[in-house]
Amino acid sequence: MEPPPRRMPTLDEVAERAGVSRTAASRAINNGPNVSRAKREAVERAVRELGYVPNPTARALATRKVGAVVLAASSDEAGLFADPFFAEVVVGVCAALDQSDLELILLLANTPRGRERLLHMVRSRRADGIMLMALHGDDPLGKLGEASGIPVVYGGLPMTGEPRWYVDADNRGGARLAAEHFARSGRRRPVMITGQVDQRVSVAREQGFAEGLILADIPLLDVASGDFREEGGAEAMEQLLDAHPQLDAVFTASDGMAIGALQTLRRRGRRVPEDVAVIGFNDLASARLTSPPLTTVYQPVRALGHEMARMLVGAIDGKDPSPLILPTRLTVRESAPAPTLPAATATHGSR
Known part of the structure; x- marks a missing residue:
């Protein structure tokens, strides 16, 4: 016979192991205020020793956060996120989110069904923030940041208007x-x-x-x-x-x-x-x-994703980050080589 599944430890057991109240344990786990350093360290130690995993629903109620963000592209191409450009963006986003407790949800949002899914996530607060890319024309998602009530960071400017938070290349x-x-x-x-x-x-x-x-x-x-x-x-x-x-x-x-x-x-x-x-x-x-x-x-494609995620995390934490334009430069290879200058001109230009 298989052994019964291991019972998950409770918050009360964490509090008892740490020698603190249940309220103090909850605040420490959810990075809440008014918890001394000694109590926070004791709770963290108890969490590690017991293998405690916070209940996501309870944590969302305590912190008013659900622990997830969305990267949505206004496209109906199923293989979009496998495109080398978007794949690099996703790598950059994941690298930035690795420094937080936020999970990433990828979503295609150019079909009526995809757009409705995104709007439902906003209305039901199933995400703490959204990153939007590849907007077309007067896409209604371009105004999502004004109406959503949660932070929205744009990867690239929409055709009309200038959103509060965006990252773009020059x-x-x-x-x-x-x-x-x-x-x-x-x-x-x-x-x-x-x-x-x-x-x-x-x-x-x-x-x-x-x-x-x-x-x-x-x-x-x-x-x-x-x-x-x-x-x-x-x-x-x-x-x-x-x-x-x-x-x-x-x-x-x-x-x-x-x-x-x-x-x-x-x-x-x-x-x-x-x-x-x-x-x-x-x-x-x-x-x-x-x-x-x-x-x-x-253009620094991976950095584009990284800075979008960093900006979103900052906005979720109550900060007001400034929009960012990333620099571009020309990489010269054989398909359009650098011009060959006459020797006299080259000598003059090097002085």
């Missing part, structure tokens, strides 16, 4: 770096493959690229949408080559679309970078594995 400045690099390299017929046109990240990267070209007095031949997908990047590159066979540079708003563009260029007999230079955006691990390796705008 998308506009990063795209401008790509334009400046093309200009220094002597490229004069650039095109762009943008992401989904109803996302602010796409708009910001297109604006930054166009601004950089204007400052260099270089016209932007055309822009096509690849929807942030590898397949979309390949299709957009086909369209751009058909419309502008003389193009000599392409900037894509994501590394995935750049990979698709490289495939099309190879199939159409265009050499990279000799005929066409290519620059992506994100600098994920895949950028080093393309042929040739991809020049791309680096």
